[in-house]
Amino acid sequence: MSKLATIRTSTGTRAVKLDGDQHIDLGFSDLREYFAAGSPAPAADAPTYPVAGADFAPVTQPSKxxxxxxxxxxxxxxxxxxxxxxxxxxxxxxxxxxxxxxxxxxxxxxxxxxxxxxxxxxxxxxxxxxxxxxxxxxxxxxxxxxxxxxxxxxxxxxxxxxxxxxxxxxxxxxxxxxxxxxxxxxxxxxxxxxxxxxxxxxxxxxxxxxxxxxxxxxxxxxxxxxxxxxxxxxxxxxxxxxxxxxxxxxxxxxxxxxxxxxxxxxxxxxxx
Structure with missing residues (x-):
């Protein structure tokens, strides 16, 4: 069960997973890369970002x-x-x-x-x-x-x-x-x-x-x-x-x- 997004951060776009009032970094720059890698679980020490004020990028940069x-x-x-x-x-x-x-x-x-x-x-x-x-x-x-x-x-x-x-x-x-x-x-x-x-x-x-x-x-x-x-x-x-x-x-x-x-x-x- 997941809600996934691509957000803009000070260091570029990041693929994230919603977890309560936080977004957990999935280790990829956008969801296209994340899905292509087989949708792995985030690292135990993955960075997090607050949901409040999140700057949403397009969810993916599709090939089509x-x-x-x-x-x-x-x-x-x-x-x-x-x-x-x-x-x-x-x-x-x-x-x-x-x-x-x-x-x-x-x-x-x-x-x-x-x-x-x-x-x-x-x-x-x-x-x-x-x-x-x-x-x-x-x-x-x-x-x-x-x-x-x-x-x-x-x-x-x-x-x-x-x-x-x-x-x-x-x-x-x-x-x-x-x-x-x-x-x-x-x-x-x-x-x-x-x-x-x-x-x-x-x-x-x-x-x-x-x-x-x-x-x-x-x-x-x-x-x-x-x-x-x-x-x-x-x-x-x-x-x-x-x-x-x-x-x-x-x-x-x-x-x-x-x-x-x-x-x-x-x-x-x-x-x-």
Missing amino acids: VVCVGHNYANHIKEMGRELPEYPVLFPKFAETLLGANDDIVYPVETEALDWEVEICVVIGKEVRRATDEQAAEAIAGFTVMNDISVRDWQFRTIEWTQGKIWEATTPVGPYVVTPDEVGGVKPALEVKTVVNGEVMQNDNTGTLVFDPVFLVKYISTMITLKPGDIIAGGTPAGVGQARDPKVFLKVGDKVVTSIEGLGECVNTIVEG
Whole structure:
């Protein structure tokens, strides 16, 4: 049973494990290195850091982030689309990621900045062409992502990537929570987005069209998933793009994306 994080310290980033009001140093600079080393127990004399005031870095520096679109039935309906037969996939890159409490600098190129709360699968073991059992074993845990989307760029073409890869716009964290703490590898957890105190999204991961095990199995068919890689599981209904009239983030807004048992990302939109 573990809650794991990567925090910023005066000597660089460190992979840590939550233990009461302290973080225990796991002996690695981030969780990607920790998972790749086989997730060893911390040393008996490992340094500790106070939880209070912790500066969370992105939970991992992944070799890849694979995002899933249209994975909640309600969101698919609000966007006017049919339920997909197969997962809708697009990439992100490590440069897009922020810590759970970092500010989000408003991109000057957009007038349509949107929120998307997502549960993320974090890979703990290398896996390719996984069986169901292998896919489940490869899941180190789950974390929270706010897949901030630049909608006016996203919909310039039928392919979404250009609206999803804006540098330093995607908070992820604060913790990677192991499956045993949240009901297993197919958890049913409340997901929520709150903007300036108003609830914008509220759903449950139990309604995912494609569950975490299926996603690991499916994606690993195409490409090797490595320790620290992230699969973002899609967002529920309530995005600003689908509202009438549309509602988008602006400078000064506070956006909180949370998932039951995993924690929350709390971010302020600031001027660049």
